Amino acid sequence: MSDAQKSPIVRRKSTLLYVGKVPVGGDSPITVQSMTNTNTNDVNATVSQINALEKAGADIVRVSVPTMDAAEAFRMIKEQVNVPLIADIHFDYRIALQVAKYGADCLRINPGNIGNEARIRSVVDCARDKNIPIRIGINGGSLEKDIQEKYGEPTPEALLESAMRHVDILDRLNFDMFKISVKASDVFLAVQSYRLLAAQIVQPLHLGITEAGGLRSGSVKSAIGLGMLLSEGIGDTLRVSLAADPVEEVKVGFDILKSLRIRSRGINFIACPTCSRQEFDVIKTVNELEQRLEDITLPMDVSIIGCVVNGPGEALVSTLGVAGGHNKSSFYEGGVRQKERFDNDKIIDQLESKIRARVAMMNHK
Numbered sequence: 615m616s617d618a619q620k621s622p623i624v625r626r627k628s629t630l631l632y633v634g635k636v637p638v639g640g641d642s643p644i645t646v647q648s649m650t651n652t653n654t655n656d657v658n659a660t661v662s663q664i665n666a667l668e669k670a671g672a673d674i675v676r677v678s679v680p681t682m683d684a685a686e687a688f689r690m691i692k693e694q695v696n697v698p699l700i701a702d703i704h705f706d707y708r709i710a711l712q713v714a715k716y717g718a719d720c721l722r723i724n725p726g727n728i729g730n731e732a733r734i735r736s737v738v739d740c741a742r743d744k745n746i747p748i749r750i751g752i753n754g755g756s757l758e759k760d761i762q763e764k765y766g767e768p769t770p771e772a773l774l775e776s777a778m779r780h781v782d783i784l785d786r787l788n789f790d791m792f793k794i795s796v797k798a799s800d801v802f803l804a805v806q807s808y809r810l811l812a813a814q815i816v817q818p819l820h821l822g823i824t825e826a827g828g829l830r831s832g833s834v835k836s837a838i839g840l841g842m843l844l845s846e847g848i849g850d851t852l853r854v855s856l857a858a859d860p861v862e863e864v865k866v867g868f869d870i871l872k873s874l875r876i877r878s879r880g881i882n883f884i885a886c887p888t889c890s891r892q893e894f895d896v897i898k899t900v901n902e903l904e905q906r907l908e909d910i911t912l913p914m915d916v917s918i919i920g921c922v923v924n925g926p927g928e929a930l931v932s933t934l935g936v937a938g939g940h941n942k943s944s945f946y947e948g949g950v951r952q953k954e955r956f957d958n959d960k961i962i963d964q965l966e967s968k969i970r971a972r973v974a975m976m977n978h979k
């Protein structure tokens with residue numbers, strides 16, 4: 615796959631809003647979010663996790679603000695970070711008003727859960743005044759009691775009805791600057807709920823398979839669910855929910871977008887699974903280079919293939935590539951085999967320096 619290849623996906627048209635400086639929806643790139651899992655009251659730990667998430671590529675970070683004390687911590691956190699922050703609030707409208715004052719870039723709060731009309735109106739008016747969007751978050755595990763009773767179990771129609779209740783409240787208050795999620799831990803339930811919602815509203819959709827699981831199983835589940843939706847053009851921003859370091863959520867989010875050629879960030883390694891024909895240690899090379907080159911954000915395809923069976927073919931359509939040979943391996947740049955060959959026992963260092971040189975050259979273009 616060459617870097618220039620565009621995704622064939624036709625994206626659903628959605629309205630555009632801004633979370634801080636980051637656009638969501640419209641024609642803007644699909645953004646990758648994550649959420650801190652530190653204690654928000656621990657300002658240093660939360661700031662340092664937000665910075666790690668930003669370094670990994672997170673466009674937006676969500677922070678839970680469960681108490682008024684946490685709102686004070688949020689103010690200090692907000693002063694120390696660059697990436698836009700979404701304040702995650704449940705029920706308490708006073709917290710929403712407070713974090714909005716402290717510069718929250720988006721409020722994640724369900725209007726139907728805020729309480730009486732006056733409280734709802736105060737939060738919505740505050741969001742309007744400060745020009746910050748609201749994210750409505752529906753979760754299959756916490757549907758309203760009457761909807762649970764009506765449908766018996768979480769169904770796509772139940773999630774849609776719950777979502778539309780909150781949408782209707784914002785509609786009545788003439789507030790359309792919102793995005794919305796209808797998450798479930800079951801892939802089919804989540805996917806069908808998003809499909810129904812996508813047909814009902816024009817606002818951006820925040821995708822996620824909630825409580826997806828640990829790093830491996832949760833990534834697979836998320837890739838399937840989010841992949842189905844993204845391939846249908848549904849989704850404007852996403853979070854991969856993993857019971858793992860949130861930095862992994864960002865990496866997996868980008869890997870999903872990269873796989874569908876929607877958005878690239880950093881090196882896309884094309885590597886063979888190896889077999890007894892391999893002429894150098896492909897797995898070690900890929901793992902080592904993935905770690906060494908984490909700082910590179912420029913999109914680039916690099917193929918690392920253990921022998922000549924597939925090496926030359928993959929190298930032809932990659933920016934840089936190696937094809938394993940006896941003692942020395944062929945090196946390709948721009949699809950053209952170079953005179954220079956790599957010693958198989960120095961291939962990691964040699965390829966790293968070629969990739970860095972190429973990145974420096976592309977950055978200066």
Ligand code: SF4
Nearest residue numbers: 886888889892920921
């Ligand atoms: Fe084996 Fe070569 Fe295929 Fe890699 S490309 S799996 S080394 S045959």
